[in-house]
Amino acid sequence: MIKFTLVLFVLVSGALFLFGSSASAQNGTLFFSPATGSFAQDDSFWVNVMVNTQGEDVNAVAAYFTYPEDKLEAREINTANSAMTLFAEKKYGQGRVEISGGKPTPGFSGIQQIASVLFRVKSSSGAATLTFASDSAVLTDAGNANILNLVASGKGAYVLKAKSSASSSPTPRPSSSVSPTPTTSSQPAPSSFPTSQPQFSLSDVRVDTITGESARIAWVTSEGANSVVEYGPNKEYAFIVLRGELAMEHQITLENLSPQTEYHFRVKGTNAADKELQSEDQVFTTGALQTQQGKEEKGIFGGRGLFIGGIIGAILMLLMLVMVIARKRGESSLFSQE
Known part of the structure; x- marks a missing residue:
């Protein structure tokens, strides 16, 4: 088994070295799911490492990324739900995670999971960012061209906070029974403040265009936010599309859909203050594929x-x-x- 792993590592590493710089349209991206979140010290949370091949058949992926070692501790890599069947690397430590492997021809395409990584929060404040490294790669099945667009690939941004003191507050609560009147009497001034400042909102979620293989989702936020669409054949939302740039008018096209199929989806947005909103579950059904004969007629x-x-x-x-x-x-x- 060790010999097999070593041989696989040499093959994948050799492919990345030889073909990593091949000329090709670099439309593939890597991203994290969830891409944002807020976690308390000593919390543990899973992050899915995802790939979007943009319809290309790929047979090898190297997903290398860094994390702040003073704020997070990587504890486990799980590949049970990975699109890849062979692995050359599953390493973590010293602020870096390395996952590489592949799947024999024809490989896989679309939005797929590479692995899940478990982190524990070490810090009680600040932010932790996950960033893909420049030696990451997504190789096509035909020609082993590296189609990874590192600039367009997503980052993970997580807010870290101290443990909630609510667990220790039940005992002082009786003594604070005197304080409700002062706190409520002093609250009117702050409560009038939000009325002069618009609240972050998400609205006008709609499906603009539907074909047999795609659907365009659009929505509006009251201030700049990233764009996230989670979708799938049911409410488990097996797939996700993310755009990290902040915008108020959002449009994301879901591609490679199955014709005449019902899909569930919801949209999300996180603003610069790390406040996240999400829509209710919605449903659309793709149309029938138009055959070439139909087009000629x-x-x-x-x-x-x-x-x-x-x-x-x-x-x-x-x-x-x-x-x-x-x-x-x-x-x-x-x-x-x-």
């Missing part, structure tokens, strides 16, 4: 006006030609009589 019969117009034009041209020939024959007969 539409070209002939759908453009019936043009088709008939062309026939009439041809008939008129033919009549004019007949008249010209007849006229010339008439003239020649006159000359012959003279």
